[in-house]
Amino acid sequence: MHDTTRFDGKIAIVTGGAGGIGAATARLLTARGAKVAIADIAFTAAQALAGELAGARAVALDLEQESSISAMIADVAAHYGRIDILVNNAALLGPDIAKADGNVEDMATDLWDRTYRINVRGTMIASRAALPHLRATRGNIVNTVSSLALQGHIIQAAYSSSKAAIIQMTRAIAASHGKIGVRCNAVAPGMTMTPALKEAFPAELRAVVEGETLRDRLGEPEDIAEAIAFLASDAARNITGHTIECDGGGTSHVPGLAGFRAFFGEQA
Template sequence: MNGRRILVTGAAGGIGTSLVADLLGQGARVLATDVDESGCRRLERRFGDRLHTMPLDLTESGAPQRVVDRATDRLGGLDGLVNNAGVEHRAALAEHGTADWTRVLEINLSAPFRLARAAAPVLAGRPGAAVVNVCSIAVTGFAGQAAYDASKGGLLSLTRSLAVELGPLGVRANAVCPGFIDTPMLDVSGLRGLAEKVAAKLPLGRCGHPEEVAAVITWLLGAGAGYVTGQALFVDGGMVRA
Protein backbone atom coordinates (compact mmCIF):
# COMPACT_ATOMS: atom_id res chain seq x y z
CA MET A 1 0.00 0.00 0.00
CA ASN A 2 3.02 2.27 0.22
CA GLY A 3 2.30 5.51 -1.62
CA ARG A 4 -1.18 4.49 -2.78
CA ARG A 5 -3.83 7.20 -2.59
CA ILE A 6 -7.15 6.18 -1.06
CA LEU A 7 -10.46 7.97 -0.44
CA VAL A 8 -12.39 6.58 2.55
CA THR A 9 -15.98 7.56 3.40
CA GLY A 10 -17.55 7.02 6.80
CA ALA A 11 -14.06 7.37 8.20
CA ALA A 12 -14.99 8.50 11.72
CA GLY A 13 -16.83 5.29 12.65
CA GLY A 14 -15.37 2.14 14.16
CA ILE A 15 -14.51 0.32 10.94
CA GLY A 16 -13.60 3.54 9.15
CA THR A 17 -11.14 4.68 11.81
CA SER A 18 -9.52 1.24 11.94
CA LEU A 19 -9.20 1.29 8.16
CA VAL A 20 -7.58 4.71 8.14
CA ALA A 21 -5.09 3.53 10.76
CA ASP A 22 -4.30 0.37 8.78
CA LEU A 23 -3.84 2.22 5.50
CA LEU A 24 -1.61 4.90 7.00
CA GLY A 25 0.36 2.25 8.86
CA GLN A 26 1.12 0.58 5.54
CA GLY A 27 2.27 3.80 3.92
CA ALA A 28 -0.86 4.81 2.02
CA ARG A 29 -1.99 8.39 1.65
CA VAL A 30 -5.59 8.93 2.70
CA LEU A 31 -8.35 11.48 2.41
CA ALA A 32 -11.01 10.65 4.99
CA THR A 33 -14.53 12.03 4.87
CA ASP A 34 -17.46 11.77 7.26
CA VAL A 35 -20.63 13.73 8.01
CA ASP A 36 -19.39 13.92 11.62
CA GLU A 37 -17.19 17.02 11.66
CA SER A 38 -16.00 16.41 15.23
CA GLY A 39 -15.08 12.87 14.18
CA CYS A 40 -12.94 14.26 11.38
CA ARG A 41 -11.20 16.53 13.88
CA ARG A 42 -10.51 13.50 16.09
CA LEU A 43 -8.89 11.77 13.15
CA GLU A 44 -6.72 14.81 12.49
CA ARG A 45 -5.57 14.93 16.10
CA ARG A 46 -4.77 11.22 16.09
CA PHE A 47 -2.97 11.00 12.76
CA GLY A 48 -1.68 14.53 12.22
CA ASP A 49 -0.56 15.78 8.84
CA ARG A 50 -0.34 12.22 7.48
CA LEU A 51 -4.10 12.44 6.91
CA HIS A 52 -6.36 14.75 4.94
CA THR A 53 -9.99 15.10 6.01
CA MET A 54 -13.13 16.62 4.56
CA PRO A 55 -16.31 16.80 6.67
CA LEU A 56 -19.16 16.27 4.22
CA ASP A 57 -22.75 15.12 3.87
CA LEU A 58 -22.59 12.81 0.88
CA THR A 59 -26.29 13.32 0.14
CA GLU A 60 -25.79 17.01 -0.65
CA SER A 61 -26.00 17.96 -4.30
CA GLY A 62 -22.58 17.62 -5.94
CA ALA A 63 -20.92 16.30 -2.76
CA PRO A 64 -19.51 13.07 -4.28
CA GLN A 65 -17.83 14.97 -7.10
CA ARG A 66 -16.44 17.56 -4.68
CA VAL A 67 -14.83 14.98 -2.41
CA VAL A 68 -13.34 13.07 -5.35
CA ASP A 69 -11.93 16.34 -6.68
CA ARG A 70 -10.53 17.20 -3.23
CA ALA A 71 -8.93 13.77 -2.86
CA THR A 72 -7.39 13.98 -6.32
CA ASP A 73 -6.03 17.43 -5.58
CA ARG A 74 -4.72 16.79 -2.06
CA LEU A 75 -3.32 13.33 -2.76
CA GLY A 76 -2.06 14.04 -6.27
CA GLY A 77 -4.33 11.42 -7.81
CA LEU A 78 -6.43 8.48 -6.71
CA ASP A 79 -5.79 4.73 -6.61
CA GLY A 80 -8.68 3.50 -4.49
CA LEU A 81 -12.15 4.31 -3.21
CA VAL A 82 -13.75 2.78 -0.12
CA ASN A 83 -17.49 3.34 0.25
CA ASN A 84 -17.86 2.74 3.98
CA ALA A 85 -20.40 5.40 5.02
CA GLY A 86 -23.73 3.95 6.05
CA VAL A 87 -26.75 4.34 8.30
CA GLU A 88 -29.26 1.87 9.66
CA HIS A 89 -32.99 2.10 10.31
CA ARG A 90 -34.93 -0.58 12.15
CA ALA A 91 -38.73 -0.76 12.06
CA ALA A 92 -41.47 -3.18 11.16
CA LEU A 93 -42.55 -2.95 7.54
CA ALA A 94 -45.84 -1.19 8.38
CA GLU A 95 -43.88 1.45 10.31
CA HIS A 96 -41.14 1.91 7.73
CA GLY A 97 -41.71 5.52 6.69
CA THR A 98 -40.97 6.72 3.19
CA ALA A 99 -38.59 9.38 4.50
CA ASP A 100 -36.60 6.75 6.41
CA TRP A 101 -36.47 4.52 3.32
CA THR A 102 -35.23 7.41 1.17
CA ARG A 103 -32.58 8.50 3.68
CA VAL A 104 -31.11 5.01 4.04
CA LEU A 105 -31.06 4.38 0.29
CA GLU A 106 -29.53 7.78 -0.43
CA ILE A 107 -26.64 7.30 1.99
CA ASN A 108 -26.03 3.56 1.63
CA LEU A 109 -26.59 3.09 -2.09
CA SER A 110 -27.02 6.30 -4.09
CA ALA A 111 -23.95 7.99 -2.60
CA PRO A 112 -21.64 5.03 -3.40
CA PHE A 113 -23.02 5.01 -6.96
CA ARG A 114 -22.31 8.72 -7.38
CA LEU A 115 -18.87 8.40 -5.82
CA ALA A 116 -17.95 5.51 -8.10
CA ARG A 117 -19.21 7.45 -11.10
CA ALA A 118 -17.13 10.48 -10.13
CA ALA A 119 -14.02 8.46 -9.28
CA ALA A 120 -14.03 6.14 -12.32
CA PRO A 121 -12.31 8.58 -14.74
CA VAL A 122 -9.59 9.25 -12.16
CA LEU A 123 -9.07 5.57 -11.31
CA ALA A 124 -9.10 4.38 -14.92
CA GLY A 125 -5.68 3.20 -16.04
CA ARG A 126 -4.11 3.49 -12.60
CA PRO A 127 -2.11 0.32 -11.81
CA GLY A 128 -4.03 -1.72 -9.23
CA ALA A 129 -6.94 0.73 -9.01
CA ALA A 130 -9.79 -0.59 -6.87
CA VAL A 131 -13.19 0.18 -5.39
CA VAL A 132 -14.29 -1.54 -2.18
CA ASN A 133 -17.90 -1.24 -1.04
CA VAL A 134 -18.69 -2.07 2.57
CA CYS A 135 -21.93 -4.06 2.52
CA SER A 136 -23.18 -6.30 5.34
CA ILE A 137 -24.54 -9.72 6.17
CA ALA A 138 -27.82 -7.83 5.74
CA VAL A 139 -27.59 -8.73 2.05
CA THR A 140 -29.08 -12.07 3.13
CA GLY A 141 -32.20 -10.34 4.51
CA PHE A 142 -33.54 -9.85 8.04
CA ALA A 143 -36.89 -8.83 9.52
CA GLY A 144 -37.41 -5.27 10.63
CA GLN A 145 -34.80 -3.55 8.49
CA ALA A 146 -36.20 -3.47 4.97
CA ALA A 147 -34.48 -0.25 3.91
CA TYR A 148 -31.08 -1.26 5.26
CA ASP A 149 -31.23 -4.73 3.74
CA ALA A 150 -32.36 -3.35 0.38
CA SER A 151 -29.60 -0.75 0.39
CA LYS A 152 -26.89 -3.29 1.14
CA GLY A 153 -28.27 -5.81 -1.33
CA GLY A 154 -28.32 -3.09 -3.95
CA LEU A 155 -24.77 -2.09 -3.07
CA LEU A 156 -23.63 -5.67 -3.61
CA SER A 157 -25.30 -5.74 -7.04
CA LEU A 158 -23.75 -2.36 -7.84
CA THR A 159 -20.35 -3.80 -6.92
CA ARG A 160 -20.77 -6.59 -9.46
CA SER A 161 -21.88 -4.14 -12.14
CA LEU A 162 -18.84 -1.97 -11.44
CA ALA A 163 -16.56 -5.00 -11.70
CA VAL A 164 -17.88 -5.77 -15.17
CA GLU A 165 -17.94 -2.19 -16.44
CA LEU A 166 -14.69 -0.94 -14.93
CA GLY A 167 -12.63 -4.11 -15.35
CA PRO A 168 -11.60 -3.24 -18.93
CA LEU A 169 -10.33 0.09 -17.56
CA GLY A 170 -8.10 -1.75 -15.08
CA VAL A 171 -10.29 -1.02 -12.05
CA ARG A 172 -11.35 -3.83 -9.71
CA ALA A 173 -14.51 -3.68 -7.58
CA ASN A 174 -15.28 -5.87 -4.57
CA ALA A 175 -17.56 -5.90 -1.54
CA VAL A 176 -16.86 -6.68 2.10
CA CYS A 177 -19.82 -7.93 4.14
CA PRO A 178 -19.19 -7.60 7.89
CA GLY A 179 -21.24 -9.53 10.42
CA PHE A 180 -21.66 -8.38 14.00
CA ILE A 181 -18.63 -6.17 14.63
CA ASP A 182 -17.88 -4.73 18.06
CA THR A 183 -18.27 -1.03 17.31
CA PRO A 184 -20.37 1.75 18.88
CA MET A 185 -22.95 1.16 16.13
CA LEU A 186 -24.11 -1.94 18.01
CA ASP A 187 -25.10 0.27 20.91
CA VAL A 188 -26.61 3.03 18.77
CA SER A 189 -28.76 0.52 16.90
CA GLY A 190 -29.70 -1.36 20.07
CA LEU A 191 -28.34 -4.59 18.63
CA ARG A 192 -25.56 -5.36 21.11
CA GLY A 193 -27.58 -7.90 23.11
CA LEU A 194 -28.74 -9.72 19.98
CA ALA A 195 -25.27 -9.54 18.43
CA GLU A 196 -23.57 -11.12 21.43
CA LYS A 197 -26.24 -13.83 21.66
CA VAL A 198 -25.92 -14.72 17.97
CA ALA A 199 -22.13 -14.44 17.97
CA ALA A 200 -21.84 -16.92 20.82
CA LYS A 201 -23.32 -19.58 18.53
CA LEU A 202 -21.08 -18.83 15.54
CA PRO A 203 -18.19 -21.13 14.56
CA LEU A 204 -15.76 -18.53 15.95
CA GLY A 205 -17.99 -17.80 18.96
CA ARG A 206 -17.56 -14.03 19.17
CA CYS A 207 -18.25 -10.67 17.56
CA GLY A 208 -15.63 -9.40 15.14
CA HIS A 209 -13.22 -6.54 15.68
CA PRO A 210 -13.14 -3.50 13.36
CA GLU A 211 -9.45 -4.11 12.72
CA GLU A 212 -10.33 -7.48 11.21
CA VAL A 213 -12.68 -5.87 8.71
CA ALA A 214 -10.15 -3.15 7.94
CA ALA A 215 -7.48 -5.73 7.17
CA VAL A 216 -9.71 -7.37 4.54
CA ILE A 217 -10.50 -4.02 2.92
CA THR A 218 -6.83 -3.11 2.80
CA TRP A 219 -6.00 -6.46 1.21
CA LEU A 220 -8.65 -5.91 -1.48
CA LEU A 221 -7.14 -2.51 -2.24
CA GLY A 222 -3.65 -3.94 -2.63
CA ALA A 223 -1.64 -5.81 -5.21
CA GLY A 224 -2.17 -9.14 -3.45
CA ALA A 225 -5.79 -9.05 -4.60
CA GLY A 226 -4.88 -8.08 -8.14
CA TYR A 227 -6.96 -10.88 -9.72
CA VAL A 228 -9.96 -10.53 -7.39
CA THR A 229 -12.96 -8.58 -8.65
CA GLY A 230 -16.73 -8.80 -8.45
CA GLN A 231 -16.54 -10.71 -5.17
CA ALA A 232 -18.24 -10.42 -1.79
CA LEU A 233 -16.07 -11.38 1.18
CA PHE A 234 -18.05 -12.12 4.35
CA VAL A 235 -16.20 -11.14 7.51
CA ASP A 236 -18.75 -12.63 9.87
CA GLY A 237 -17.22 -15.36 12.02
CA GLY A 238 -18.84 -18.06 9.90
CA MET A 239 -22.45 -16.85 9.96
CA VAL A 240 -22.86 -17.07 6.19
CA ARG A 241 -21.28 -20.21 4.79
CA ALA A 242 -21.13 -20.88 1.06
Protein backbone atom coordinates (compact mmCIF):
# COMPACT_ATOMS: atom_id res chain seq x y z
CA MET A 1 0.00 0.00 0.00
CA HIS A 2 1.30 3.47 -0.95
CA ASP A 3 2.33 5.60 2.02
CA THR A 4 0.78 8.97 1.23
CA THR A 5 3.04 10.76 3.70
CA ARG A 6 6.22 9.82 1.77
CA PHE A 7 7.98 12.01 -0.81
CA ASP A 8 10.09 9.45 -2.63
CA GLY A 9 11.16 10.82 -6.02
CA LYS A 10 9.83 14.29 -5.21
CA ILE A 11 11.81 17.53 -5.44
CA ALA A 12 11.02 20.23 -2.89
CA ILE A 13 12.18 23.81 -2.48
CA VAL A 14 12.18 25.34 1.00
CA THR A 15 12.85 29.08 1.04
CA GLY A 16 14.38 30.37 4.24
CA GLY A 17 15.49 26.79 4.64
CA ALA A 18 18.77 27.35 6.46
CA GLY A 19 17.33 27.76 9.96
CA GLY A 20 14.30 27.61 12.23
CA ILE A 21 11.08 26.28 10.70
CA GLY A 22 12.69 26.07 7.26
CA ALA A 23 15.54 23.86 8.43
CA ALA A 24 13.16 21.60 10.37
CA THR A 25 11.03 21.29 7.23
CA ALA A 26 14.03 20.49 5.03
CA ARG A 27 15.11 17.77 7.45
CA LEU A 28 11.64 16.24 7.67
CA LEU A 29 11.01 16.22 3.91
CA THR A 30 14.42 14.61 3.37
CA ALA A 31 13.71 11.97 6.01
CA ARG A 32 10.52 11.13 4.12
CA GLY A 33 12.27 10.67 0.80
CA ALA A 34 12.37 14.08 -0.89
CA LYS A 35 15.38 15.80 -2.34
CA VAL A 36 15.35 19.35 -1.02
CA ALA A 37 16.69 22.61 -2.39
CA ILE A 38 17.53 24.84 0.57
CA ALA A 39 17.08 28.40 -0.68
CA ASP A 40 18.30 31.15 1.61
CA ILE A 41 20.07 34.48 1.71
CA ALA A 42 22.22 32.88 4.44
CA PHE A 43 24.00 30.78 1.83
CA THR A 44 26.80 29.50 4.05
CA ALA A 45 24.26 28.16 6.55
CA ALA A 46 22.25 26.65 3.69
CA GLN A 47 25.37 24.89 2.42
CA ALA A 48 26.10 23.51 5.88
CA LEU A 49 22.60 22.07 6.20
CA ALA A 50 22.63 20.69 2.66
CA GLY A 51 25.82 18.85 3.54
CA GLU A 52 23.90 16.98 6.25
CA LEU A 53 20.95 15.93 4.08
CA ALA A 54 21.02 13.27 1.37
CA GLY A 55 20.36 14.72 -2.07
CA ALA A 56 19.98 18.29 -0.79
CA ARG A 57 21.30 21.37 -2.57
CA ALA A 58 21.91 24.89 -1.30
CA VAL A 59 20.75 27.72 -3.54
CA ALA A 60 21.32 31.41 -2.95
CA LEU A 61 18.13 33.46 -2.66
CA ASP A 62 17.46 37.15 -2.09
CA LEU A 63 13.71 37.71 -2.03
CA GLU A 64 14.17 41.43 -2.63
CA GLN A 65 15.64 40.71 -6.07
CA GLU A 66 13.35 39.31 -8.76
CA SER A 67 16.36 38.07 -10.73
CA SER A 68 17.57 36.09 -7.71
CA ILE A 69 14.18 34.41 -7.26
CA SER A 70 13.92 33.49 -10.94
CA ALA A 71 17.49 32.19 -10.96
CA MET A 72 16.80 30.04 -7.89
CA ILE A 73 13.79 28.34 -9.48
CA ALA A 74 15.67 27.84 -12.75
CA ASP A 75 18.66 26.39 -10.91
CA VAL A 76 16.55 23.84 -9.05
CA ALA A 77 14.63 22.81 -12.17
CA ALA A 78 17.85 22.41 -14.17
CA HIS A 79 19.66 20.47 -11.44
CA TYR A 80 16.87 18.07 -10.49
CA GLY A 81 14.82 18.06 -13.70
CA ARG A 82 11.53 18.82 -11.96
CA ILE A 83 9.87 20.67 -9.07
CA ASP A 84 7.07 19.05 -7.05
CA ILE A 85 6.78 21.20 -3.93
CA LEU A 86 7.45 24.85 -3.15
CA VAL A 87 7.48 25.83 0.52
CA ASN A 88 7.40 29.63 0.70
CA ASN A 89 8.81 29.98 4.19
CA ALA A 90 11.29 32.87 3.98
CA ALA A 91 10.26 36.20 5.48
CA LEU A 92 11.73 39.40 6.84
CA LEU A 93 12.47 38.56 10.48
CA GLY A 94 15.03 39.21 13.17
CA PRO A 95 15.31 41.00 16.52
CA ASP A 96 15.93 44.46 15.06
CA ILE A 97 13.04 44.11 12.62
CA ALA A 98 10.69 42.89 15.36
CA LYS A 99 11.56 45.87 17.56
CA ALA A 100 10.98 48.35 14.74
CA ASP A 101 7.72 46.79 13.51
CA GLY A 102 5.17 48.28 15.89
CA ASN A 103 1.82 49.95 15.31
CA VAL A 104 0.76 51.83 12.20
CA GLU A 105 1.02 55.31 13.73
CA ASP A 106 4.71 54.73 14.46
CA MET A 107 5.46 52.75 11.29
CA ALA A 108 8.41 53.69 9.10
CA THR A 109 7.39 53.64 5.44
CA ASP A 110 10.67 52.00 4.44
CA LEU A 111 10.09 49.12 6.85
CA TRP A 112 6.52 48.68 5.63
CA ASP A 113 7.62 48.64 2.00
CA ARG A 114 10.51 46.25 2.62
CA THR A 115 8.28 43.86 4.56
CA TYR A 116 5.82 43.69 1.69
CA ARG A 117 8.60 43.51 -0.90
CA ILE A 118 10.13 40.45 0.74
CA ASN A 119 7.12 38.69 2.22
CA VAL A 120 4.36 39.33 -0.32
CA ARG A 121 6.09 40.26 -3.57
CA GLY A 122 8.82 37.67 -3.02
CA THR A 123 6.29 34.91 -2.37
CA MET A 124 4.32 35.90 -5.46
CA ILE A 125 7.39 35.90 -7.72
CA ALA A 126 8.61 32.55 -6.39
CA SER A 127 5.16 31.04 -6.89
CA ARG A 128 4.84 32.51 -10.37
CA ALA A 129 8.21 31.13 -11.41
CA ALA A 130 7.48 27.69 -9.94
CA LEU A 131 3.94 27.24 -11.24
CA PRO A 132 4.86 26.09 -14.77
CA HIS A 133 6.96 23.33 -13.20
CA LEU A 134 4.22 22.47 -10.70
CA ARG A 135 1.73 22.23 -13.55
CA ALA A 136 3.89 19.54 -15.12
CA THR A 137 4.20 17.51 -11.92
CA ARG A 138 0.76 18.27 -10.46
CA GLY A 139 2.66 19.62 -7.51
CA ASN A 140 1.76 22.03 -4.76
CA ILE A 141 2.70 25.13 -2.78
CA VAL A 142 2.69 25.52 1.00
CA ASN A 143 3.04 29.05 2.38
CA THR A 144 4.20 29.75 5.92
CA VAL A 145 2.09 32.58 7.29
CA SER A 146 1.38 33.40 10.97
CA SER A 147 -1.39 33.31 13.54
CA LEU A 148 -0.83 37.09 13.71
CA ALA A 149 -2.39 37.26 10.24
CA LEU A 150 -5.66 36.16 11.84
CA GLN A 151 -5.66 38.46 14.88
CA GLY A 152 -5.21 42.09 15.78
CA HIS A 153 -2.18 43.00 17.87
CA ILE A 154 -0.42 46.12 19.15
CA ILE A 155 2.88 45.05 17.52
CA GLN A 156 4.12 43.79 14.15
CA ALA A 157 1.54 45.56 12.00
CA ALA A 158 3.68 45.21 8.87
CA TYR A 159 4.56 41.57 9.37
CA SER A 160 1.04 40.47 10.33
CA SER A 161 -0.69 42.28 7.48
CA SER A 162 1.84 40.97 4.95
CA LYS A 163 1.11 37.43 6.13
CA ALA A 164 -2.63 38.10 5.80
CA ALA A 165 -1.98 39.09 2.18
CA ILE A 166 -0.26 35.74 1.63
CA ILE A 167 -3.32 33.92 2.97
CA GLN A 168 -5.37 35.60 0.27
CA MET A 169 -2.70 34.78 -2.31
CA THR A 170 -2.95 31.16 -1.19
CA ARG A 171 -6.67 31.16 -1.95
CA ALA A 172 -6.11 32.88 -5.29
CA ILE A 173 -3.55 30.33 -6.49
CA ALA A 174 -5.72 27.45 -5.28
CA ALA A 175 -8.69 28.86 -7.20
CA SER A 176 -6.82 29.57 -10.41
CA HIS A 177 -4.76 26.37 -10.58
CA GLY A 178 -6.81 23.69 -8.84
CA LYS A 179 -8.43 22.34 -12.00
CA ILE A 180 -5.01 21.65 -13.50
CA GLY A 181 -3.90 19.71 -10.46
CA VAL A 182 -1.91 22.29 -8.47
CA ARG A 183 -2.82 22.70 -4.79
CA CYS A 184 -1.92 25.67 -2.60
CA ASN A 185 -2.28 25.83 1.18
CA ALA A 186 -0.79 27.70 4.13
CA VAL A 187 0.30 26.97 7.68
CA ALA A 188 -0.16 29.64 10.34
CA PRO A 189 2.24 29.02 13.24
CA GLY A 190 1.78 30.61 16.60
CA MET A 191 4.78 31.69 18.61
CA THR A 192 7.41 29.09 17.77
CA MET A 193 10.61 28.54 19.69
CA THR A 194 13.12 29.29 16.95
CA PRO A 195 16.50 30.82 17.81
CA ALA A 196 15.42 34.09 16.17
CA LEU A 197 12.27 34.27 18.28
CA LYS A 198 14.12 33.57 21.51
CA GLU A 199 16.40 36.49 20.70
CA ALA A 200 13.62 38.85 19.64
CA PHE A 201 11.09 38.24 22.43
CA PRO A 202 11.96 38.35 26.14
CA ALA A 203 10.96 35.44 28.35
CA GLU A 204 8.19 37.40 30.06
CA LEU A 205 6.44 38.05 26.73
CA ARG A 206 6.82 34.42 25.73
CA ALA A 207 5.22 33.47 29.05
CA VAL A 208 2.18 35.64 28.24
CA VAL A 209 1.67 33.75 24.97
CA GLU A 210 2.29 30.40 26.64
CA GLY A 211 -0.45 31.23 29.15
CA GLU A 212 -2.92 31.62 26.28
CA THR A 213 -1.81 28.38 24.63
CA LEU A 214 -4.01 25.32 25.15
CA ARG A 215 -1.02 23.01 25.36
CA ASP A 216 1.64 22.80 28.06
CA ARG A 217 4.35 24.41 25.93
CA LEU A 218 4.96 26.70 22.97
CA GLY A 219 5.45 25.18 19.54
CA GLU A 220 8.80 24.00 18.23
CA PRO A 221 9.99 24.26 14.60
CA GLU A 222 9.46 20.52 14.20
CA ASP A 223 5.75 20.95 15.04
CA ILE A 224 5.32 23.39 12.17
CA ALA A 225 7.37 21.21 9.83
CA GLU A 226 4.94 18.34 10.44
CA ALA A 227 2.00 20.51 9.37
CA ILE A 228 3.85 21.73 6.27
CA ALA A 229 4.82 18.19 5.32
CA PHE A 230 1.23 17.01 5.74
CA LEU A 231 -0.13 19.69 3.41
CA ALA A 232 2.62 19.00 0.86
CA SER A 233 1.92 15.26 0.90
CA ASP A 234 -0.60 13.14 -0.97
CA ALA A 235 -2.33 12.60 2.38
CA ALA A 236 -3.72 16.13 1.91
CA ARG A 237 -4.64 15.59 -1.74
CA ASN A 238 -8.19 16.91 -1.21
CA ILE A 239 -7.12 20.02 0.72
CA THR A 240 -6.46 23.25 -1.14
CA GLY A 241 -7.01 26.94 -0.49
CA HIS A 242 -6.88 26.46 3.26
CA THR A 243 -4.80 27.81 6.13
CA ILE A 244 -4.08 25.41 8.99
CA GLU A 245 -3.56 27.11 12.35
CA CYS A 246 -0.65 25.33 14.03
CA ASP A 247 -0.56 27.39 17.20
CA GLY A 248 -1.37 25.10 20.10
CA GLY A 249 -4.94 26.39 20.17
CA GLY A 250 -3.91 29.98 20.75
CA THR A 251 -6.45 31.42 18.29
CA SER A 252 -9.28 29.02 19.20
CA HIS A 253 -10.62 30.57 22.39
CA VAL A 254 -11.97 33.74 23.94
CA PRO A 255 -9.45 36.52 24.70
CA GLY A 256 -8.07 36.52 28.21
CA LEU A 257 -8.44 32.79 28.81
CA ALA A 258 -5.33 32.76 30.99
CA GLY A 259 -6.83 35.45 33.22
CA PHE A 260 -10.07 33.50 33.57
CA ARG A 261 -8.10 30.41 34.54
CA ALA A 262 -6.30 32.36 37.25
CA PHE A 263 -9.53 33.87 38.57
CA PHE A 264 -11.34 30.56 38.86
CA GLY A 265 -8.26 28.68 40.03
CA GLU A 266 -8.48 26.19 37.18
CA GLN A 267 -5.27 24.40 36.28
CA ALA A 268 -6.50 22.35 33.33
